[in-house]
Amino acid sequence: MVKITFAPVSTQKADKEREADTVVIAEAHEHMVCPVVSNKSFPTCVVCLSVGLLLFLSGLVLTCVFTYRHFYVPQQQIPEDSLFHCRVFYEDAIYAPLRGRQELEEKVGIFLEDNYEQISVPVPHFGGSDPADIIHDFQRGLTAYHDLVLDKCYITELNSTSVMAPRSLWELLVNVKRGTYLPHTYIVQEEMVVTGRVRNTRQLGPFIHRLCYGKDTYRLRHRSSQRQRIKKRETRRCHRIRHFENTFVVETLICELI
Incomplete structure (x- = not known):
């Protein structure tokens, strides 16, 4: 008499499918979230530094122009x-x-x-x-x-x-x-x-x-x-x-x- 059972096979397949699903979802989640955070932080710092440097240079130029016009009378003009x-x-x-x-x-x-x-x-x-x-x-x-x-x-x-x-x-x-x-x-x-x-x-x-x-x-x-x-x-x-x-x-x- 021969005895045939299918439970172990289905259980193994179900376990493999769950493991495969779990691994794929975790990897996809990690790859989707991490790069987005790093891409947002870098341009913000560059923009802030550029604006600050531009304001500083503008103030320096205006100060030089005011000093030149107030204390000197250029003969060329x-x-x-x-x-x-x-x-x-x-x-x-x-x-x-x-x-x-x-x-x-x-x-x-x-x-x-x-x-x-x-x-x-x-x-x-x-x-x-x-x-x-x-x-x-x-x-x-x-x-x-x-x-x-x-x-x-x-x-x-x-x-x-x-x-x-x-x-x-x-x-x-x-x-x-x-x-x-x-x-x-x-x-x-x-x-x-x-x-x-x-x-x-x-x-x-x-x-x-x-x-x-x-x-x-x-x-x-x-x-x-x-x-x-x-x-x-x-x-x-x-x-x-x-x-x-x-x-x-x-x-x-x-x-x-x-």
């Missing part, structure tokens, strides 16, 4: 028709009447939109006068002298009777621009006395602030002829700056009491 190289012949009847005519050389920049003039006087050939940079700010009504020998700045009220307005001076220089020399002229003198020190040059406006920043700066006032006679014997130390900003040459005498 000045129109050519606003720059003049002047040479003036004049008669010196104050100190050297026997010398005959003398020559004054200077560079003039006229800024019509900002309503100010900038004058650069080099070392004179004849001596007796200091080289200087001068600014006439018509908007604030101030004049600044930077004596290049002393490396000091002097501030005074703008004298509109001896200094031509930017438009008028521009028209005068344009009319003589084709010639090498300006017409013969004469010299007048103004005497100034130091009255006190300026601690903060920012209050003087951006143009004078650029000229006098970091330098010893003092205020000036005009000395009347009566005070000159009264204090004739006082000890003074004076420096002369000769410049041209009208139809005549002006000699500014800056004096300090010793």
Whole structure:
């Protein structure tokens, strides 16, 4: 008698099928979940770093542009028709009447939109006068002298009777621009006395602030002829700056009491 049973076979097949199903599902689950997590984290970090670097560079560029425009006046941006190289012949009847005519050389920049003039006087050939940079700010009504020998700045009220307005001076220089020399002229003198020190040059406006920043700066006032006679014997130390900003040459005498 033969006995046949099928239970073990079906049980083994069922176990194999369950094992196979279990293995396939687990592997598929692992392969589907893990790469998705890693792909999300990497681009987020890169984007954050890129945005932060872009903001930092933008702030740095804006800071550089502001500093450059606030503290520097680039000569390359000045129109050519606003720059003049002047040479003036004049008669010196104050100190050297026997010398005959003398020559004054200077560079003039006229800024019509900002309503100010900038004058650069080099070392004179004849001596007796200091080289200087001068600014006439018509908007604030101030004049600044930077004596290049002393490396000091002097501030005074703008004298509109001896200094031509930017438009008028521009028209005068344009009319003589084709010639090498300006017409013969004469010299007048103004005497100034130091009255006190300026601690903060920012209050003087951006143009004078650029000229006098970091330098010893003092205020000036005009000395009347009566005070000159009264204090004739006082000890003074004076420096002369000769410049041209009208139809005549002006000699500014800056004096300090010793």
